[in-house]
Amino acid sequence: MSKVKMESYPAIIGGEKVNGKGTFEDLDPSTGQPFAEVARCGEAEINQAVEAAREAHEKTWRRTTPAERARVLHNIAELLRRDHEELARLESTDTGKPLTQTRADVAVAARYFEFYANTIESFYGDTIPTQQGVFAYTLREPFGVAAQIIPWNYPIQIGCRSVVPALATGNCCVMKPAEEAPLTPIKVGELALEAGLPPGVLNVVPGFGEEAGAPLSAHKGIDHLAFTGSLEVGQIVSRAAAENVIPVTLELGGKSPNVVFADADLDGAIPIVVNSIIQAAGQTCAAGSRLLVERRVHDEVLERVAERFKGIEIGPGLEDPDLGPIISEEQLERVDGYVQQGKGEAQLLAGGDRARGDRLGGGYFFEPTLFGGVSHSDRLAQEEVFGPVLVATPFDDPEEAAWMANATDYGLVAAVWTRDVSKAHHLAQEIRAGQVFVNTYGAGGGVELPFGGFKKSGHGREKGYEALYEYSQIKTVAIKYGK
Known part of the structure; x- marks a missing residue:
């Protein structure tokens, strides 16, 4: 041949x-x-x-x-x-x-x-x-x-x-x-x-x-x-x-949080939270890979995110799906390794496996994956997975939210979701990250906006x-x- x-x-x-x-x-x-x-x-x-x-x-x-x-x-x-x-x-x-x-x-x-x-x-x-x-x-x-x-x-x-x-x-x-x-x-x-x-x-x-x-x-x-x-x-x-x-x-690297308060516009927040982790199949330093949710709405938010994950279309990039493949077999195995370990440490709410099917052929596809009950000290919450894997943790007040947001070696991007302007300003000052967004995530390229990290996210x-x-x-x- x-x-x-x-x-x-x-x-x-x-x-x-x-x-x-x-x-x-x-x-x-x-x-x-x-x-x-x-x-x-x-x-x-x-x-x-x-x-x-x-x-x-x-x-x-x-x-x-x-x-x-x-x-x-x-x-x-x-x-x-x-x-x-x-x-x-x-x-x-x-x-x-x-x-x-x-x-x-x-x-x-x-x-x-x-x-x-x-x-x-x-x-x-x-x-x-x-x-x-x-x-x-x-x-x-x-x-x-x-x-x-x-x-x-x-x-x-x-x-x-x-x-x-x-x-x-x-x-x-x-x-x-x-x-x-x-x-x-x-x-x-x-x-x-x-x-x-x-x-x-x-x-x-x-x-x-x-x-x-x-x-x-x-x-x-x-x-x-x-x-x-x-x-x-x-x-x-x-x-x-x-x-x-x-x-x-x-x-x-990054381990960027979306911090969702109970007073947030959840209808507006949840689609963007989901997009921030499936963009580029989660293979971006600025991926919203941590979801910190005020306890009063924690279960509702996770349920809605999991439902969206289950409806995400997976396929080859040229078919313009919601979620494309991981870049290589090596990276796919790395993502899978984190997920398999996570299954023994946290609650799997969506995804969790390599995506297969006739349409996907021999490509490197992985399901969008959501874990709940993740401790801030868990490996899933601390290390950059670089795949469509989102980990969620509840918090009780703004001080705990800021502490959790900062509780990694990274500080690249963060987002705060709230209708309270004072709370937004307070969190923006307390979170140690190069970019902090309020009621949005990312900036569509953000050519005009200075970009870079705190801590081990670079300088x-x-x-x-x-x-x-x-x-x-x-x-x-x-x-x-x-x-």
């Missing part, structure tokens, strides 16, 4: 398509079958990409005006919108996410280019009043070569979230997408060249973590490093950055105007004049 010919996706280095030291197969998690061949980069390609970025930075990109950079960024946004459906379908096939979600991801990716194109021209330094006869001012300058290591759950959106402010501030980039879902970042690299981005300004180097990610994070030629992914890998990346004494932006901020500070360094100039 002849092998089906698959489309090939090269690396983008110095404006050229590069095959790397070989290729690897990219799997469709909805079927478990390979559908693309991707360039497999190693240390040689990483060196080549860093050199190309350095040359482009020194010769062209850092010398461009903000207006010139803005023009190119706008051009890329237009091409992303032109190819919107193609990119959404590619992202859906690569990640298994429902088409509705990947269409939104592509729209957000385009918005990153538009937002930073619009803001970079107003990103100024300051003048500083000082002693007589001295004129002092500050400049915001790029670091030089910025490296981005991108996860598989939101490849186009997080890729653009990390790369675009770096480009806007005059850095050149080497982006390493995850081996599980590298295709749309490669396409962004191709579209950037079509839009007029000079060769070498954005390089895309797909490959495995130990072969491409490790040498990139430890490379002495990079000046700034951004990583989004697990806590364990983030610690490795941090050590590599520390060795080279370069700044690092880390967005790591540094992406999105919004804050990202421009993250990707630039300040220089102070003082000039003495007169006698």
